[in-house]
Amino acid sequence: MKQILCLSTEPWSRRPGRTQQLVTRLHDAQILYFYPSQNLRPPKRQRVKVRPNVAVYALPAMLLPLEERHGVLFRWQQRRLGQFIAQQAARHRFREPLLWTTRPDHIHLLDQLSYSGLVYDCDREWDGLPPRWEGALAQAADVVFAASPLLADRLSPCSANIALVPNGLNCPLFSPDTPRPDPLPGVRGPVIGWAGTIREGLDLAPLLYAALEQPDWTFLLLGRRRGRNPLLSRLSKLPNVLIPGACLPSEVPKWLYRCDVLVELLQEDRPDDLISPRLYEYLATGKPVVSMLWPDQVEPFPDVVYGAHTAQDFLHLCRHALEEAPGFSRRRRDHAAAASWPLRAGEVERILTTAGLFGAGIGI
Numbered sequence: 001m002k003q004i005l006c007l008s009t010e011p012w013s014r015r016p017g018r019t020q021q022l023v024t025r026l027h028d029a030q031i032l033y034f035y036p037s038q039n040l041r042p043p044k045r046q047r048v049k050v051r052p053n054v055a056v057y058a059l060p061a062m063l064l065p066l067e068e069r070h071g072v073l074f075r076w077q078q079r080r081l082g083q084f085i086a087q088q089a090a091r092h093r094f095r096e097p098l099l100w101t102t103r104p105d106h107i108h109l110l111d112q113l114s115y116s117g118l119v120y121d122c123d124r125e126w127d128g129l130p131p132r133w134e135g136a137l138a139q140a141a142d143v144v145f146a147a148s149p150l151l152a153d154r155l156s157p158c159s160a161n162i163a164l165v166p167n168g169l170n171c172p173l174f175s176p177d178t179p180r181p182d183p184l185p186g187v188r189g190p191v192i193g194w195a196g197t198i199r200e201g202l203d204l205a206p207l208l209y210a211a212l213e214q215p216d217w218t219f220l221l222l223g224r225r226r227g228r229n230p231l232l233s234r235l236s237k238l239p240n241v242l243i244p245g246a247c248l249p250s251e252v253p254k255w256l257y258r259c260d261v262l263v264e265l266l267q268e269d270r271p272d273d274l275i276s277p278r279l280y281e282y283l284a285t286g287k288p289v290v291s292m293l294w295p296d297q298v299e300p301f302p303d304v305v306y307g308a309h310t311a312q313d314f315l316h317l318c319r320h321a322l323e324e325a326p327g328f329s330r331r332r333r334d335h336a337a338a339a340s341w342p343l344r345a346g347e348v349e350r351i352l353t354t355a356g357l358f359g360a361g362i363g364i
Contacts, residue, residue: 001028001029001030001053002026002028002029002030002098002358003094003095003096003097003098004023004026004029004031004032004097004098004100005032005034005085005094005097005098005099005100005113005115006019006023006031006032006034007034007085007099007101007102007103007109008020008033008034008035008102009035009102009103010035011035011058012035012048012050012056014248014249016170018123018147018167018168019100019102020033021168021170021341021344021345022121022165022341022344023100024054025341025342025346026345026348026349026352027349029053030054030092030094031054031055032055032057032088032089032094032097033054033055033056034056034057034058034059034085034088035056035059036058036062037059037062055088057084057085059081059084059085060080060081060084062077062081078109078112079112081109082109082111082112083112085109085112085113086112086113086114089114096114096116097114097115097116098116098117098118098119098352098358099113099115099117099118099119100119100121101118101120101137101141102120102121102122102123103126104126104130104133104134104137105129105133106120107133107134107136107137107140108133110137110140116357117142117143117355117356117357118141118142118143119141119142119143119144119145119357120137120138120141120143120144120145121144121145121147121165122138122145122146122147122155123146123147123167123274124151124274125151125154134155135158136158138158138159138162139158139159141159142161142355143163143351143352143355143357144159144161144163145164145165145348145351146162146163146164146165147165147166147167147274147275148164148166148274148275150274151274152164161355163347163351165344165347165348166275166339166344167274167276167277167280167339167344168277168280168339168340168341168343168344169277169280169281169283169284169336169339169341170340170341171284171336171337171340171341173249173250173253174256174281174284176285176286176333178253180253180254180257181254182254182258183244183251183254183255183258184218184220184242184258187218187242189217189218190216190217190260190261191217191218191219191220191258191259191260191261192207192217192218192219192259192260192261192262192263192318193255193256193259193261193262193263194219194220194222194262194263194264195220195222195223195252195255195278195281196222196223196276196278197223197224197225197226198221198223198224198226198229198232198243199226199227199229200227200228200229200230201227201267201268202229202265202266202267202268203265203266203267203268204221204231204235205231205311206263206292206310206311206314206315207221207263207314208231208234209312209315210311210314210315211235211241214240214315214318215239215240216240217240218240218241219235219238219241219242220241220242220255220258220259221235221241221243222247222252223245224245225245252281253281253285256281256282256285256287257285257287259285259287260288260321260322261287261288261289261290261321262282262285262287262288262289263289263290263291263292263314263318264278264279264282264290264291264292264305265292266292266293266294275300279291279301280335280336280339281336282332283301283304283305283332283333283335283336283339284333284336284337285332286328286329286330286332286333287329287332288306288321288322288328289301289305289306289321289332290305290306290308290314290317290321291305291306291307291308293307293308295309301335303331304328304331304332304335306320306321
């Protein structure tokens with residue numbers, strides 16, 4: 001069985017993120033999954049065996065957000081993390097596993113770990129970390145996966161082995177044949193919907209403009225809040241805006257299918273060309289999609305997504321989308337099906353096998 005030691009940026013979740021989706025879909029693999037602890041106090045149960053072949057560990061909490069300039073303290077903290085990971089790997093009899101990294105600061109752990117191959121999966125820009133960390137990690141990696149062409153271009157001076165692996169979709173969850181209850185039984189008229197995490201950097205201005213201009217439409221903001229968004233309080237006071245909060249992943253499809261138009265908004269910390277997993281979920285419903293774009297951004301799905309650059313464009317295209325001619329739904333679903341996580345993971349496994357990192361003889 002192949003062995004994978006995964007250093008993730010996100011906790012193990014019932015709603016898997018990119019790392020969890022890709023790594024756990026690799027065939028015949030034993031996985032140790034490590035994620036950053038959110039608490040200074042260690043959890044009561046340090047290890048959780050979530051599947052027969054997957055054990056999950058919270059890393060020891062970082063006592064301080066140290067940088068290299070802190071010298072001895074910085075090296076002590078990194079050594080503490082590395083020792084913890086190495087100890088758990090030894091307990092599970094991991095010998096020369098494939099090391100899967102996801103953050104530039106994982107470069108400081110490489111010298112403390114034993115591994116047969118190194119992967120760096122880059123799914124975002126790490127502006128808050130020194131560029132040399134990411135450059136060194138990409139240079140050391142046998143294979144670099146990038147979630148967008150822009151990320152791939154940025155890393156290209158550091159590695160000749162970069163593969164484009166965009167985000168994906170859990171297709172069965174969005175099957176059009178599944179019966180779903182109406183979450184808004186009392187609402188009449190068009191419903192314009194957005195779903196995701198309402199972060200401080202999410203640009204809600206186009207939605208606010210449209211909600212003020214179209215009081216007869218209902219605007220839905222579905223998802224949890226993280227940070228204080230400057231426009232959220234104004235939106236929440238409007239009678240035609242609904243903010244139901246977070247919901248279980250299994251409940252997201254019923255909300256999206258209830259909408260007449262689904263919208264994608266700009267997020268400050270996301271690369272221009274990074275396709276969010278939520279956009280694939282929108283496409284899976286077949287519903288019309290209106291997406292806000294940065295000034296020089298090119299819409300990746302121009303045949304099925306309406307691209308807007310201003311709030312006025314946004315409102316105009318929402319009106320146009322409500323009158324869309326039939327025939328586009330099937331094309332949107334085809335785009336979504338081509339982005340399924342099993343297909344993405346299959347491509348990853350093919351690349352790793354070709355590179356000699358995931359073939360016979362790897363692991364035990």
